[in-house]
Amino acid sequence: MGLWFSLFTVVILVLFVFMGVGVVGLNSLFGIVIPYAALLVFLVGVVYRVGKWARAPVPFRIPTTCGQQKSHPWIKANNLESPYNTLGVIVRMALEVLLFRSLFRNTRAELRDGPRVVYGGTKWLWLAGLAFHWSFLLILIRHLRFFTEPIPFFVNLFESMDGLFEIGVPTLYMTDIIILLAVTYLFLRRVVIPQIRYISLAADYFPLFLILGVVLSGVLMRHFYKVDIFKVKELATGLFSFHPVVTEGIGLAFYIHLFLVCTLLAYFPFSKLMHMGGVFLSPTRNLANNNRMRRHVNPWNYPVKVHTYEEYEDEFREKMKAVGLPVEKE
């Protein structure tokens, strides 16, 4: 259900461009208005949602750890698995954000013959996820050659690394192949594994199809349905310097690519894709496990009037002495 709905939606989006640009010729709508609107929705939406999350109080540390926490000096503490200071948190967060460490730790329980539970690591999701995200980042960086003038030096660096094998002309990029394989795996995994298929919704399939559409349209545009990249850059730099120009004759493949990207951007703040910001705000990852070292006061506690022992003793010292009770201060 969710699968077909998502696929159908992406096909409709593509047909929409065929109609809008190919038949009606609304180049300025698809080339200028929609990209600006999508970028605005993306930026405002992401900032709004992160701000909303940030306002939710997190009064206590949630130590979901799997390492020895800091206690006595003669017990070896594991500052990576159970960080007790900011440095440990930064390392744990970096490993999480850059290398998806908690996905790497993913295990699967399986019943073998004779009711025997077997646990094993499953690394495929981690591998495909990592390949997908890093390829996506490199592809984004590569795209800077269309967005900037003069082109920053690192763009060429990544580009030549990406096209290292120099297969064909224009050079086949490794990231293009990797991201196609990774997205295909991430999709097939949802369809083939019954448990995952059962919990998969349209919200899971739609981003996958959308990204697959973006990648496919990009690859087709580079290698098969040629577009005028000279004019593409003119349009892109025009957009990014707020002097948009309507350019004719770029090619339909480009508008399909652009429109799917715009859809992705506009859809982003409303979807599970917000894990981009959310990963930084995971309380189980970004808080040091120092519950025993520091007192964390609940910020919304009602101000309770307390009567400490020191004050008690001050009040009753004479009487305590008179009945022979020990006092701390004479």
Place this chain on the structure above:
Amino acid sequence: MNNRGMIIAGIIIFLCMITFPIWYNVVGGKAAYTPEFKIVSKEKQCVESTKYMRAKHMQLLNDWRNSVVRDGKRTYTALDGKKYDMSLSNTCLNCHSNKADFCDKCHNYVEVTPTCWNCHVVPEGNKL
């Protein structure tokens, strides 16, 4: 726990990274730059039509190279039936002798680094 500072810093870093092309173009101040086309040519008509050449010249050149270097076949029959010698130096550069104007302007603009000049001698027209 008040993380306002961290959140604001994070959001600012995010916005700076996303809007990199905008402020980079503003600082660079060359966003409006588009190279002037200068098709320097002796003949009226290239090997194939202008549209074909603009879209696929890289594939054509690659095919020519493979054909000449690997198969030793040097004759190219264009779509209109005309025959050409498959040679970058003698056929292409005969007309388009100014590499700086004809090749580099567009290639630099969209960051394309063809490997032609790893082997071929840069044409005379390029000298200042």
